[in-house]
Amino acid sequence: MTSTSPSPAATPVADGAGLRLPTPPGVARRFWARHPWLVDSLVAAAYLVPTAIVLLIDATRPGGGPAPVAIASALLLTALISGALLFRRHAPLLALAISCTALLPSFPNHGQGDTLPVMIALYAVAVYRNVRSAWIGLAVAVGISTLGAYFGSGNPFISWVTVASQDAVLLIVATVIGVSVGDRMRYVASLVSLAAQLAHDRDRQAQLARSSERARIARELHDIVAHSLSVMVALADGADALAVRDPERSRAAMREVASTGRGSMAEMRRLLGVLGDDRDDEETADAAASAPGQPAPGLGAGSASATTPSAMATTGAAAPLAPQPGADQLVDLVDSFRSAGLPARLELSGRVPGSPGVQLTIYRIVQESLTNALRYAAQPSVVSVRLSSTPGRVEVIIDDDGRSRAEQPSVGGRRGIIGLGERVALYDGTLEAGPLRGGGWRVRATMSLDEGQAPA
Incomplete structure (x- = not known):
C-alpha cells in the first residue's frame, strides 16, 4: 500500500494526470508499490511452498502416511489456492470464493482449518473491492469456518466452539486491517482525483482567459486596422482629386496618410506586446520618455490616439506600451x-x-x-x-x-x-x-x- 502523505524531504513526482505529487515515504514501500506482481507472487509462494513441503513430509513419513490420492488432491487444492492468491488484486472476489470453498475440507479431525488464504483474500477484497463486499465475505467465511469446525471435530461442544471462535477472530482482524488500509487508499485516490479535476479546471480557466484576451485583441485590432484604413483611403482619394488643382494640399493629405499608417503600426505593436513580456519595447519607451526635448508619450491633454490622422503629425513613433x-x-x-x-x-x-x-x-x-x-x-x-x-x-x-x-x-x-x-x-x-x-x-x-x- 502506497501513501501520498507529504513529507518535508519529499521530491515531487508526476502521476498519470500530470500532477506534481510528493514522493511517498519509504524506499521499500515505493519498491513494492512499483512491483505489485512481485508482491503477489511472493504471497502465493509463501503459502504454496510451506504447505507443499508439509504434505510431502506426511507422504514420506515412516509407518505409512496418507494415501497418495489424498496427497495429490491436497497438492492440487494448494496449487489452486495459490493461483487464486496470485490474482488477488485483479479478482479478489474469485480468490475469496476459492479460499472459502477450500476451507471446509481443510479441517482435520480434532484440528484447525486452513484460514490463512481466507484471511489474505478478505484483506484483498476490503482493499481492492469495497467495504460492503468485505463484510459480506467475512460473514460467509465465518459461517464456513464454523461448519468445518463442527463437522471436523470429534470433541465435545465446547471444543469446536473454541476452534470456530479462534478462526472468527483471525478473519475479523484481517478484514478490519483491510478495511482500514482500503479506506485510506480510496481516500487518497479521491484527493488525487480532486486535485486532477482542479488542475483541469485551472487549465480550462486559463484557456478561457486566453480566448477572452484574443477576442479583446481582435476587437482592438479591428478598431486600429479598419478605422485607420478607412481614413487612409478617404485621404488618398482626396489627395488624388487635388493632385492637379492643389498639389500642396494633395501632398499634405498624403503626409497625413503616411502618419496614420505609422501610428497604426505603432499601436498594433503595443497591443500585441501585451501577449508577452516585451522588455525591449519597455526599454525603448523609457528611453523615448527620458530623451531631452521629447515629451513623454500619452501624457497631457494634447496627446492623441495613435489611430487618428492628426495624432500622427509627429515624426517619432509612439511608444509600443503607450496608454490607451x-x-x-x-x-x-x-x-x-x-x-x-x-x-x-x-x-x-x-x-x-x-x-x-x-x-x-x-x-x-x-x-x-x-x-x-x-x-x-x-x-x-x-x-x-x-x-x-x-x-x-x-x-x-x-x-x-x-x-x-x-x-x-x-x-x-x-x-x-x-x-x-x-x-x-x-x-x-x-x-x-x-x-x-x-x-x-x-x-x-x-x-x-x-x-x-x-x-x-
Missing part, C-alpha cells in the same frame, strides 16, 4: 475625420468621466461610428457627436443625415457593433444602433457610473 486613448483625444479624433472630408462636429456637456475604462469605451464608440459614417453614409451634411455626462450616467450619441450607400454594402459582419456592445455592457450600459426616420443613422450608448467612475 481617452476622452481627451476626442477633439483630435473628430478633427481627423473632418480632415478626411466628413462634416463632423463635437458637442460636450458636463464633465468627462474619470474612469480610464469608460473614457476608452467612449473613444471607441465615437471612432467606430465616425468610421462607419465615413464608409457608408452618402453625402452627409452633418455628423454630430454629443457627449453628455451627469452624476451616475454618461450618454454618447452619434447622428448623421446621410443616405445609405446601397451599392456598397457592409462586409464586416457587424464585428465592430458587437464589440462595442460588449464594452458598454461592462458598465451596465446599453447600445442602440439603427437608421433614423427620414434618412441617416444613429448610434446611442448609455453607461452607468459608480463613485469610482464619477466625472472628474
Whole structure:
C-alpha cells in the first residue's frame, strides 16, 4: 500500500494526470508499490511452498502416511489456492470464493482449518473491492469456518466452539486491517482525483482567459486596422482629386496618410506586446520618455490616439506600451475625420468621466461610428457627436443625415457593433444602433457610473 502523505524531504513526482505529487515515504514501500506482481507472487509462494513441503513430509513419513490420492488432491487444492492468491488484486472476489470453498475440507479431525488464504483474500477484497463486499465475505467465511469446525471435530461442544471462535477472530482482524488500509487508499485516490479535476479546471480557466484576451485583441485590432484604413483611403482619394488643382494640399493629405499608417503600426505593436513580456519595447519607451526635448508619450491633454490622422503629425513613433486613448483625444479624433472630408462636429456637456475604462469605451464608440459614417453614409451634411455626462450616467450619441450607400454594402459582419456592445455592457450600459426616420443613422450608448467612475 502506497501513501501520498507529504513529507518535508519529499521530491515531487508526476502521476498519470500530470500532477506534481510528493514522493511517498519509504524506499521499500515505493519498491513494492512499483512491483505489485512481485508482491503477489511472493504471497502465493509463501503459502504454496510451506504447505507443499508439509504434505510431502506426511507422504514420506515412516509407518505409512496418507494415501497418495489424498496427497495429490491436497497438492492440487494448494496449487489452486495459490493461483487464486496470485490474482488477488485483479479478482479478489474469485480468490475469496476459492479460499472459502477450500476451507471446509481443510479441517482435520480434532484440528484447525486452513484460514490463512481466507484471511489474505478478505484483506484483498476490503482493499481492492469495497467495504460492503468485505463484510459480506467475512460473514460467509465465518459461517464456513464454523461448519468445518463442527463437522471436523470429534470433541465435545465446547471444543469446536473454541476452534470456530479462534478462526472468527483471525478473519475479523484481517478484514478490519483491510478495511482500514482500503479506506485510506480510496481516500487518497479521491484527493488525487480532486486535485486532477482542479488542475483541469485551472487549465480550462486559463484557456478561457486566453480566448477572452484574443477576442479583446481582435476587437482592438479591428478598431486600429479598419478605422485607420478607412481614413487612409478617404485621404488618398482626396489627395488624388487635388493632385492637379492643389498639389500642396494633395501632398499634405498624403503626409497625413503616411502618419496614420505609422501610428497604426505603432499601436498594433503595443497591443500585441501585451501577449508577452516585451522588455525591449519597455526599454525603448523609457528611453523615448527620458530623451531631452521629447515629451513623454500619452501624457497631457494634447496627446492623441495613435489611430487618428492628426495624432500622427509627429515624426517619432509612439511608444509600443503607450496608454490607451481617452476622452481627451476626442477633439483630435473628430478633427481627423473632418480632415478626411466628413462634416463632423463635437458637442460636450458636463464633465468627462474619470474612469480610464469608460473614457476608452467612449473613444471607441465615437471612432467606430465616425468610421462607419465615413464608409457608408452618402453625402452627409452633418455628423454630430454629443457627449453628455451627469452624476451616475454618461450618454454618447452619434447622428448623421446621410443616405445609405446601397451599392456598397457592409462586409464586416457587424464585428465592430458587437464589440462595442460588449464594452458598454461592462458598465451596465446599453447600445442602440439603427437608421433614423427620414434618412441617416444613429448610434446611442448609455453607461452607468459608480463613485469610482464619477466625472472628474
